[in-house]
Amino acid sequence: MPNSMNPLQLIADRWQPSARFVQRAALACVVMAVVIVVTGGAVRLTQSGLGCPTWPTCTDESLTPTRAMGINGVIEFSNRMLTYVLCGVVGLAIIAARAREPRRRSLTRLGWAQFWIVMGNAVVGGITVLTGLNPYIVSSHFLLSTALLTVAVVMWQRTREGDAEPRDRVARPVRQLSWLLVVASAVLIVVGTVVTGAGKHAGDASKDVHRIPLNWRELTQLHVDFVFIVVGLTVALWFTLRAVKAAAAPSRRVTELFVVLMLQGVIGYVQYFTGQPELVVGAHMLGSCIVWIAVLRVFLSLRDRGELASVPAPAGEHDALQTASVPSR
Template identity: 30%
Template sequence: MPTTISTPVRVFAWLSFIFEVFIIGTGGAVRLTGSGLGCSEWPLCTPDSLVPTPEQGIHGVIEFGNRTITGVVGILAIVVLLFTLHIVGGRRAVVSTLWFALGGIGTGVVAYATASAMNIPAFPFFSAGLLLVALVGAVSSLRSISGRKDLPTLAWIVLIGVIAQAFVGGITVLTGLNPFIVGFHYAASLALVCVTAAYLVRMREPSGTRVRVVPVWFAILTHVTGLALALTIVFGVLTTGSGPHSGDANVIRDGFDASFLAHVHSWPGYILAGLVVVMVASAWIQRLAVRNWTLVLLAAIAVQVLVGVWQAREGLPALLVGIHMVLAALAAATYTVVALKLKQTAAEPAHG
């Protein structure tokens, strides 16, 4: 039986994708304006206040604004999940998930109280307890659903990812903006952008057996391109982590040579651009179903390369670095669409 995705689900799914991209921009603003420790505590902004105080100035406002967007992202993830479960599994799937949510909150509260009694940072334990129950809830939910599982799986991944990101965000503050944790925080956000993009693709397609609609060599070329994209992003994260934008004036980067890493970052970037050009030419010569999306990917990578070269020549101005970070997420999301379009749902055989 085909799955009918209603207009509200589509709207919230798009909002979830948009805000996952937006939070990369606000997270970049935190780092690029030196506001990483604008709020010195987590989840409170100060030891005595949830919101920033006048003494914290604009840095506190920027950091707290990013935390607020995290709440919006979480709410959207919950809404998309509940809508999806209702469509695929019915009322029973929704009720079961709500019970797990209540159990997760209860577990988190117990963990928080226990950590507080031991005079250690409590919120990471709350997040860990909530995350653990969410993982158990996801497994139980997916096992109980007899119908389509791809959309619920993607929706669960987004929600669990948001909870995990809240946990990592707290650790980032508590460790004084450790560059590796900050880099992981960004990479995880980018991965969530790709997952929400995958949901947008799959919600427009029927369930059923998916078959490859491109030649094997083109599928291999696409996956090699994905590897080049991943390496470009990894070296980009390391380069930014070693550069001048540490997230706070008192945080010094001293692990890698930023100039050398900038060159290393460019190597897979140029390889990526060349591979995408080959993909576009091949797709249009062969008139493959993904040819239009390969053009979108080429445009995204071309703009990304131009911005990367521009920011390097201008000495890494904060605005261009922020644009580069957001464009990386959009390029990864576009690649996700191309990769998913390599297959289509097979048509059901005619009866009679």
């Protein structure tokens, strides 16, 4: 498509967003990625997973929930509608990144990656309903949401840094330790989804909803084991950064991660010993998103890509500034 016919180019020709606007649009994607996880959890915890028993419509005869479907239909349908809000926020981030000069293709690619993850996850959500809340599909649905959150956080970080080749701020062994932290945290999240798939919150009051046929308590113990691994790696990374006298930013990010892990641990223990009340489980899901964001921020803080480039002044304006800077004789 010629540039003159490209709608994104037409917008770029007429609108020049500030760097701060692009950053806020990317941050809005992060916030919406968390919101979609929490509201999806609300659907499960209120037993509204089959509030709309089919997809893409709510019933075979109606696009929207009917009065007979009650509050469960409203909750499920509202969560579906949030996908359109998410698409709108991601679309705004793509447009803002495309219109910003100098153009940064890496940002628009990250924006489009989010869009296609949202589209793919919408289909997985539909399959979840059509399969009667199959726990393996439900787990995939959550993990795709985590992938969306990952890309959103990376885009947000990229809007605040330059495009130079990544340069490690720490020695290679320290960087490898951060990789271990990321991998262990990812496994922790995956195990957490399996725990949920085997637990009592099936997402619907029907006894026909299939659960993962594994011992829930043993899975929970495995989940706790990985929590201790992640906490241990976090503490080890903090002491390592202090020992090598790393920059203040990475140490601050690790401290933030440790605080988040402690709060999430408290929520997890309360959830376990109180019989998994819905509100506490929902808080734990929110906490898992915040933990993952904190882990990614630690990892991304250990490399440097230079300063964010400023928008070059137009040629005429640049000449005028040069002329004004020449003292009169």
